[in-house]
Amino acid sequence: MPSLNFASDNIAGASQPVLDAIVAANAGPMPAYGADPITTGLTTRFSELFEREVEVVLVATGTAANALALASVLSPWGLCLCHEEAHIIDDECGAPEFFTAGAKLLGLQGNGAKIDPRSVAEAVDRLPRHEKQMPAELVSISQATECGLVYGIEEIAALGEVAHARGVKLHMDGARFANALVRLGCSPADMTWRSGVDILSFGGTKNGCLAAEAVIVFDPDLAGTLRRRRKRSGHTLSKGRLLSAQFEGYLAGGHWLDNARHANAMAERLAAGVKALPGARLAWPTEANEVFAILPRGIDEALRRAGAVYHPWSDRSLPAGEALGPDEVLVRLVTAFTTTQDSVDGFLNAARSGA
Incomplete structure (x- = not known):
């Protein structure tokens, strides 16, 4: 009898190419803590994928990717604007606030869990500039959203323009990045940095990996503390090759x-x-x-x-x-x-x- 389980894409196991890559990486000794050739090669692989030099930091969970990405941008007194039903505000048990040492998330309304440039502009512009008010420092969007909608290239670019005009960065929670990408039929570069995205949580677990997510940094200024934040939070794997191998199998051959x-x-x-x-x-x-x-x-x-x-x-x-x-x-x-x-x-x- 066929399965009638449609609870989540997390119910699926890892795909065979991913498992094969893990088994291949498991053979013999390799340097630990990300110094292995598989991990170092991934930076080149992702740079080719996004058509520019990027910083790549691997973790095992989406919550870690989002929280560390936000922490690399937000000051403890900073404000992140997102949809009121975004995963970062509704499903991560306060991890972004914890990792940022106190930054806050401000939820905005919007059809289908999308936020639009006008609501972002109005929310940022009406904030008092007094020291008593937390300043807006980041906008975060989910691609695809928590209601299954996909931001088009023009929508992302408009949000990036509004954010950057106000000195605010743009983060994309790409837990379902691949699903959104094939829907739009565009390049990863077009859906991210060319449209104003500064930092990306690149998901693999929902789409074939065992447990693999990546923080992809397009703005070099945001990469400075990211690796130390990952280590301090307990998300630097000693056998990092087994994490990196998942992406090697995941990305190979499309x-x-x-x-x-x-x-x-x-x-x-x-x-x-x-x-x-x-x-x-x-x-x-x-x-x-x-x-x-x-x-x-x-x-x-x-x-x-x-x-x-x-x-x-x-x-x-x-x-x-x-x-x-x-x-x-x-x-x-x-x-x-x-x-x-x-x-x-x-x-x-x-x-x-x-x-």
Whole structure:
């Protein structure tokens, strides 16, 4: 029976090329703490990928990547603007505040968990310039957002322009970077530094890695303390080659993009099926590998009886004029590089039994 588990892309294991790269790196002795040739070679690999020299700092978790990235920009009295449902403000147990020694996050509203240049400009401009007020120092966006939407190149560039005009840096939480990239069909450079991104949390774990994330620094001024911050926080792995090897297998031959294309295609198939269910609709367009469905309660109950696994979702960022009815639920369905057509079709068949 196909799996009906659409709870997260984190439920998938590591892909075979990633596992093969780990096994290959495991053979024989190599220098520790990132001095091995695999790790040192990754800087060149990422520089080629982003078409410029970059600083690369590897960690094992997305929370560490985000918190360290923010800490490299924010002073303890600084302010980071993000969406009110952003992962950094809603799902990381205060890690950014902890790693920055006291900086704050200011949540902004926006449809589909997106923030726009006007709301950023208004939020920064209305802040008092008195010493009693924390100054804005960073804007952070999620790509893709917590509601599955993808910022277009023009949207990122507009946010970068507004931020930089006010002396504020731009961070991208790219936990689903690959899924957003293949959706836009652009280059990694176009989606980041060419559009004004100063620092990036580059995710691999959700898309085929075992546990591998990278902080990619485009602004050289931000790289100075990053490695010491990583060590001080306990995120410098002694056997760093086994972390770096994951990215070697992940990036080789465009494997990371193939994984993301498959996950996105499965999400599109799932979204099309959901839209065809009686009384069901999508809360937001499906632009990456997440489907946000508004379902009649009867369909939700039928799916649960069939063993389907997924999470209810917040309706705080629904589009204007959209609202849940008394007999409706909003749920998140996530596909992964391991999701099969049989799983998608099995889920839809179970849903039709409750229609």
